[in-house]
Amino acid sequence: MMMKMPLTASKEYITQTRFIFHCHVKIKIPLVYGEHVLNQCFDLLHDIDKRYNSYQSGSYFDQINKSSGTWVLVDQQCIELLEVLLHVSDLTKGGFDITCMPLLRLWGFYQSFNEDIPSPKDLQECLERVNYQTILIKENYVKIAKGQEIVTGSFLKAFAVDKVIDFLKKQNITDAIINAGGSTIMGINDNTHESWTINVSDPFKDKNFYKNESISNQCFSISGRANNNLVIQGKTYGHILNPINGLPVTTRQVEVISKKAFIGDVLSTAIFALNQDQVETTIDRLKKYFEFEYYRIEDNNENI
Secondary structure, eight states: OOOOOOOOOOSSSEEEEEEEETEEEEEEEGGOOOHHHHHHHHHEEEHHHHHHTTTSSSSSHHHHHHHTOOOOOHHHHHHHHHHHHHHHHHHTTSOOOTTOOHHHHHHHHSEEEEEEEOHHHHHHHHTTTTOGGGOOEEEEEEEEEOOOOOTTEEEEEEEEHHHHHHHHHTTTTEEEEETTTTTEEEEOOOOTBEEEEEEEEOOOOOTOOOOEESSEEEEEEEEESSSSEEEETTEEEEEEEETTOOOBBBOOOOEEEEEHHHHHHHHHHHHHOOOOGHHHHHHHHHTTTTTEEEEEEETOOOOO
């Protein structure tokens, strides 16, 4: 999903962009703070990537996956992440499930070519390994069922963005923005620069058509089908799958505005995966625990 971040204040800024978490991450801060602060921000991102990314060999989640069926010692941060993720899974009645990696592989999202959609038999066998309720936590140990695999793509880069924002605030920086792959945009603001304006593409219109969104000490998170999909026998399938039936979700786009990037990204994925008749009651449950606003666009161009 392409995003633009026009400059909305007269002060000078300095930026760096690097490829991490399988996307380009751009950090912009006032020029006065210098390049060394940006370097420290990316050092922090790389450390989180190394420690927690399920795609990184030796990370905590990689160890959990490779040792499925046995207990794995992890750090407290890993436990805290899992507790929130499992809570969202409960609130969405399984609509959000980080054990969906076997489904992604089955559909062919981790190979260059897939000739056929999965058979009902293959889907059913795969779904037997997709169940967040089999993630067990005991003190600082975690165990998943044999053959299960956790994927961190729906939350880790946003968690890392929150950590960078915390670091910037400790440096007394109160005006900055981080754009992580266009799907996670977190801005902090002070009285010299009251908001950031971002341009959001409309999934039903030309890619150069945008609407404006304004954020102030908030994160804008987006989940969509436009730029992450595969084509099988001439039909396009999106990358977000329903963990209950194993099928790609037909929702077009979900946008969430929240105070923290981590919960914003998790909720944008969770709300995206819901069936349309589940949205209202699920949102009510989620809002009892999390503060956020959302906008969901259905495949038929109906908005919720």
